[in-house]
Amino acid sequence: MNEPSISHPNEPKGNAIRKRLDKAVGLGLRTYTPSQLVVAKAKGCHLWSVDGRKLVDFTSGVLVANLGHAHPLFERLYRQYADGMPRNAYNMIAPVEVEASERLIESMRNPKAQKILWAASGSEGIQKAMWAALHRYPGRPIMVATRGGFHGKKGLAGDVTGESSTNPNVRWISFPMYDANPPAFYQAELDALAKAHPGKIVLLITEPYLGAKGSFHPPKWYHKLLQAWCEKHDVALIFDEVQASHGRTGRMYAFQTYGIRPDLVVMGKGLGNGEPVAAVAGRADLIDALRYGEASDTYSGNPRACAAVCATLDVFEQERIVDNCRAMAKVMWRGLNDLMKRFPFIRDVRGEGLVYGVEMCDDATANRCVLEAYYGTGKLGVHFLGPLAGKVLRVSPPLVVTESELESAFAVLETAWQRVKA
């Protein structure tokens, strides 16, 4: 039996739709958010509820719409690329797939980004990257993952997510969180694994920063240390940029932010600015280890997904999206730290580019903050995801956000969070 539907005062339309949804759609499909905004319209960095309230979008629809909603140039180019293409192109070749693949490779400026494998979701991309490594190095079953990472819920991606696994071949290493240990600590963990499994380790998978665990952004030496160890032991380094690629960290790709060249980079969310598309870009010898059909499925590399990839790259080239992200990062950092000074229930602010975690004193306060931000000043609210790891608010507006949009969101939070008593 489901719990009663979420409802809010003065939201007759929203409340009715929430009730119908709960009747028709499985609860397991949604993640918990105390607001459960029912959205009628989205444009740029704003959302409008069916009951006519306006909200600043601090989520980009779970870090997907990096260019914002209904971006005019993106929408026009997307339609142009997709025009006349079949709905799907299984067992056919749509030229737009070739164009998207070549352009994605070119955009990465990583000599190891030689070929593409398309997927329809981030976790499928992760799984395909892992399959590529496992096929390339048969007889090497051990997979190393960073503890606390999130790579998806399905299959192998689920096996390397979290802190424990039912897959007997998964081994965990530490990721720097509140206080980074010195490099020697992480080196010793890796060396112990190499010693315990000589010639048996196939891959190491990690995220640029721990997202779902609560926004932990490692010191720059950390990924370099992992990369050096992978090179020494000929282990495939898989960098999960599903939520970090396409400008989010202040560079086009997070591997550039962290100064490494992974063997396989997995992208999703921002890759098609909201069109469901994911991709693995990496070494040809790894990707070519998968033969005809071994990584195929109905939707991977479909023309509309590839049209979205091309249109997204065009907008990044024609508008200074990454520069804006870097400029707005300063405004964001200042604004969030001012809020921390003002509200003692905020315990920490962490992040880079336009992806931040605001850690609250406890889970109940974090949920209350999401709800009060939603109610905002009445006229204007701020839309957040449900807290990460219990008590961390994710702040990830579209990368096209302006200073005045950020300032108006902070002003709303100033007012709204006065109603929160920790």
Ligand SMILES: Cc1ncc(COP(=O)(O)O)c(C=O)c1O
């Ligand atoms: C870092 C990371 N990897 C993988 C995934 C899984 O992507 P998807 O939900 O599209 O399967 C996510 C989704 O949140 C993610 O944040």
